[in-house]
Amino acid sequence: MSRINDVGGMSGFPAIIEEPDEPPFHADWEAHVFALNGALIKRGVYNLDEFRDAQERLPVQEYLAASYYERWFAAIRTLLAEKGVATPDELHVPHD
Amino acid sequence: MSRTTELAPGMRVRTRATDPVGHTRLPRYARGAVGVLVERAGAHPLADERARGRATEPHPVWHVRFAAADLFGSGDHTVTVELWEDYLTPVEES
Amino acid sequence: MSDDHASSLISAEVRHVEALLESRGLLGAGEIDTRIDEFLAGGTPANGARIVAHAWTDPGFAARLLADANEAIREVGLSMAGGLQEQRLKVVANTAEEHNVVVCTLCSCYPIALLGPSPSWYKSEAYRSRVVRDPRGVLAEFGLELPAATRISVWDASAESRYMVVPRRPAGTDGLTEPELAGLVTRKGLIGTAAV
Incomplete structure (x- = not known):
């Protein structure tokens, strides 16, 4: 189905x-997310196309509200849960 | 996908018009459009399959050139998109 | 919520996931820092500038570059093998008649192993959505006003190749050495959103 990443020719985005x-990188965590993704792909936890797919499957409003590396981190957590590496709960800082 | 015509540079092709369920690398703006094969861009496992965690054999990939007017209804430029052969069907020359 | 607060929250989340993966043996101690250092010490636009300057001064190299860039860039000691695997490089050259510009409309494909990180605008929806449809308008926003007679060719990096543009050699540069010529070439020139 048409996905939110597929923006070629669309109108309505802001000025460049x-x-x-x-x-x-605009913060240390962005560099960490970048490196984390490379490490997981190299280990074969998932492949680059699965990673792109996981970004594209983010809820559209969440996708558009997120920054570039926030999308990456969301996709990494999605895939780690789907691949059975960890449960979604385990992938979040516990709240007291 | 079975194919009776070997693709070659200069040939006119039409891209797949349908909207697949999952990940694909045929941009929406280039769906169902007619373009010209420029050159081969190697062969790679189909991204649509790899995104489902399936390993496939390499499939040919092409640079396909479209007139902007054929994609958007206006514009005097061209857009060259890199597309797996699986997305392409030769256009019969009349 | 301030940006700093949001940033510290996501920093904590990222550290949490890293620690979890380390505890499960999926991440080595220090592996992230090593990867970041390698990435930041890797590709740079200076690599592209060197290739362009060599192509400007050696027509034989320019021809080989356009025919098979992966092989040709080995002649200047560079390669596309720095990433997860060697990627195909497609080099296109601007002429008096035709200007080339590169985009990835589906994500943000870019020759990182050769040219380093891409600029944020290259990854933005603003650039990706519009440059395929109105390249002349987008280039004008970048300050590049092309003559009406110049054809524009947009390349969408929608599969496995990565792309680099060879800008036109500026007039009045006959006396310059190759390193001096390389000094004229910008990252935007290599993407096609600047003249050089």
Whole structure:
């Protein structure tokens, strides 16, 4: 089915913003998410297409509200749960 | 997918028009459109299958060039999309 | 909620998942830091600039680059094998008649192993949605006004190849050395959203 990642030709997105310094990551956690994904793919926990698929399956409103690496992290947690590595509860910081 | 015609550069092809259930690498804007094969871009397992955790043999991939007007109804540029052969059907020349 | 607060919350969540994976033997101690360091020390636009400058000064290399970029870039000591696996590189050259620009409309495919991280705008829906439909307008927003007679060719990185543009060599650069020429080439030039 048509998915929210498939935006070629769509109207309604905001103007293109160029950052002056264009850092590769905007926070340490983003670099960690990037490296975590590479490590899990290299280990064969999932493959790159499964990773893209997991991002595309995020609820549309959540997808659009999320930043680039927030989408990555959501997809990683989705796949770790689906692959049986951990339960969804285990993948979240416990709340008291 | 069975195919009676070997694809070759210069050939006109039509892309799949249907909307698949899962992950695919045929962008929506290039569905059901006619373009021209530019050149082979290697062969790779089909992304649609790999996204379901299935390993497949490599399938040919092509650079396919579309006139913007054929995709969007306007525009004087071209868009060259990289597409698995599975998404393509040769257009019979009349 | 402030950005800092949101960032510290997600930092804690990421650390939590990392610790869990370490405890289950799916992540080595220090593996994340090593990967980050390797990534940041890896590809850079300077690699692309070197390739472009060599293509400007050696027509034979330019021809080989357009025919089989993976083989050609080995001549200057570079390769596309730095990532998870060697990726196919497709190099396209701008001419007086035609300007090329690269996008990935479905995600954010980019030759990271060669050119390093992509800029945020390249990954944005704003760029990805519009450049396939109105490249002339998008390029003008980047300050690149092309003559009306220049054809625009957009390349969508929708499968396994990664793409790089060879910009046109600027006029008045005949006396420059190859390193000086490389110094003129920008990351946007290699994507096609700047003239050089």
